[in-house]
Amino acid sequence: MKKNCLIIGAGGVAQVVAHKCAQNNDVLGDLHIASRTVSKCDEIIASVHEKSAMKVDGVFKAHALDATDTAAVAALIRETGCEIVINVGSPFVNMSVLEACIETGAAYMDTAIHEEQDKICETPPWYGNYEWKRRDACKYANVTAILGVGFDPGVVNAYARLAADEYLDSVESIDIVDINAGSHGKWFSTNFDPEINFREFTGTVYSWQNGAWQSNKMFEVGHEYDLPVVGKQKAYMTGHDEVHSLSNRYPEADVRFWMGFGDHYINVFTVLKNLGLLSEQPVKTAEGQEVIPLKVVKAVLPDPSSLAPDYTGKTCIGDFVKGTKDGKPAEVFIYNISDHKDAYNEVGSQGISYTAGVPPVAAAMLIANGTWDVGEMANVEDLDPKPFLGLLNEIGLPTRIKDADGDRALTF
């Protein structure tokens, strides 16, 4: 049982987290939000008040914070009395924030794997490079640390666990499919931080197949899916966090991640990548200035948070899980459909931020009421999925299933 939440970060996902925390502040207690640029926190809090999102009267305060500074994070946790930290800052700050939680005993959550500025897609399993190295430390300190609890990774890990627990006797493959069938109306934009978005796709595509890590290139393996609501969509095998934890829990299953890309995105990506403009390594201009090309690309692209007002259409994210049931082959597709415009109307963010920002708030509520306050480090598939998915049904991300018995909503 814990209370009082510190949100770290002030981007599009943090905006969703802030609104959802406010909508549930009767459970979560005092709310705090911290970012390098405190004015961005102020704006988020203002938007929370504008929508009268606070369920009950309570604290919501903004703080300036360098989240790479563990001592500063720990000091803020102590000062605010926060027992739950929702880290939705850049993936470069995971380890420093986790360290502060271990130091103070606060529960930790994030939504993406730790990265170092100058490295891309390191040796699989990725979690083994940073987070899992602190597993023993969390256990020793009795610290709850839930890794990757956004939508993907996060909810899709819970879907896989649910399929394995409830719908199949054995699991042969887990294919996670992430389709954004929405339209932002810009010539080109990424849906979240371009730097993080592109970094996902510039390295080796790791999948877990036939009991071993397999390597492919981005856009090398494509598949057309026919999905509920969004219809036929082309998706490509992509490196992604959840492959690296699910393969650890289900080593006998093939685990793959598929992301939908339009030809236009692929073309822009291919041009930028082949020219070297997605590199995280500095280049020197003719004038002698050292510049990281990817940071310049980020600077010229639209701010993803600016897309929200005009974003239309829906996302479909889910897991195709195959295996056997009662000795016969079986397959389920467990999924969620979200709507960009609905997300904007509710919390002022587009659907991609919404799907990533709601789940950590559900997790925080489960830590607050003790259900998920496990006192150790866990990936989402290590935890009982039903209370999590049940809560998500209530707070904006309902789960559906499509299998031999039809396409229907799931309740828990």
Add this chain to the structure above:
Amino acid sequence: MKKNCLIIGAGGVAQVVAHKCAQNNDVLGDLHIASRTVSKCDEIIASVHEKSAMKVDGVFKAHALDATDTAAVAALIRETGCEIVINVGSPFVNMSVLEACIETGAAYMDTAIHEEQDKICETPPWYGNYEWKRRDACKYANVTAILGVGFDPGVVNAYARLAADEYLDSVESIDIVDINAGSHGKWFSTNFDPEINFREFTGTVYSWQNGAWQSNKMFEVGHEYDLPVVGKQKAYMTGHDEVHSLSNRYPEADVRFWMGFGDHYINVFTVLKNLGLLSEQPVKTAEGQEVIPLKVVKAVLPDPSSLAPDYTGKTCIGDFVKGTKDGKPAEVFIYNISDHKDAYNEVGSQGISYTAGVPPVAAAMLIANGTWDVGEMANVEDLDPKPFLGLLNEIGLPTRIKDADGDRALTF
């Protein structure tokens, strides 16, 4: 009658100029080459000696020079006793070098219009913005200044004048077509300085039609040409220097410039331009660094001079000139074919640099022997084209013509 040449610049075109000057140092006298980075000058001189290019024993010296510093340029002109300056540095230094020539009495040549770092494609006629403002000063100082004496602008201006003088009674249109049908084998590269290359195409496409300036967008107007040697090629109406001087001499004619582009170039260009990566205006990264996107694009692209060893194929550049002859409609195509590999074997540069670098050396020789030492500012079409084209026939850029009488070499 003038002698001793100072070459300013040390890029691919300067390499060609250096070799061609060396091959004709009996006429041109002492040779000097100056650039901000003196090591690049040393490399060029070494390549001249490697090919034993000096026709007679003589001076060839390298100098460090900031060509934006008029006083420094003037001092070097005086120190070296150079009476001829071939400016093949960046187009940002034209006016400071011209000023130094006016001060010292040296003859001036360049191959591209002056540009300021922070402006693109200003009000037509472009020459009116900078160079022509010093026309009276040149005349007063009795300084020969030949503007734009590369291939295009340069040789194509002489072709237009030749067509008007010798093959037509009236001129209705001049369409200059520049096709590079060569292949450099890289995924993408520009053939000369990417910064200058892209700047040519990011602004308004000005053409002179129906007695007035017309504006189009890049890649808006395309035309397929069927040309000698290189065959059918798609070209697009493009803004270019020579349109701005030829329209002044032949205001009754339509004057257009067409450049060949493959779909791949257009795609890369379109992506970079639409994203804002070709902007010459600084942007600020999330980390607060001020960066000019175009300079970063330049930094990641191949150095054009690195293309030369593997470059194959040919260029075709020429003028379609239409009008009347003896009261009947008539058309001529006056053109040159150059070969990338031949250029590399002779001077160590690819064909694009070769076609740009040979003409100013021909012009320098005509200044040295007095023929073009006119003691005033001139665009190439203001000068007698025959000695120029005759000399080019001898030193590497032969002229051909295709008209009702067939396709044949021209002699002068």
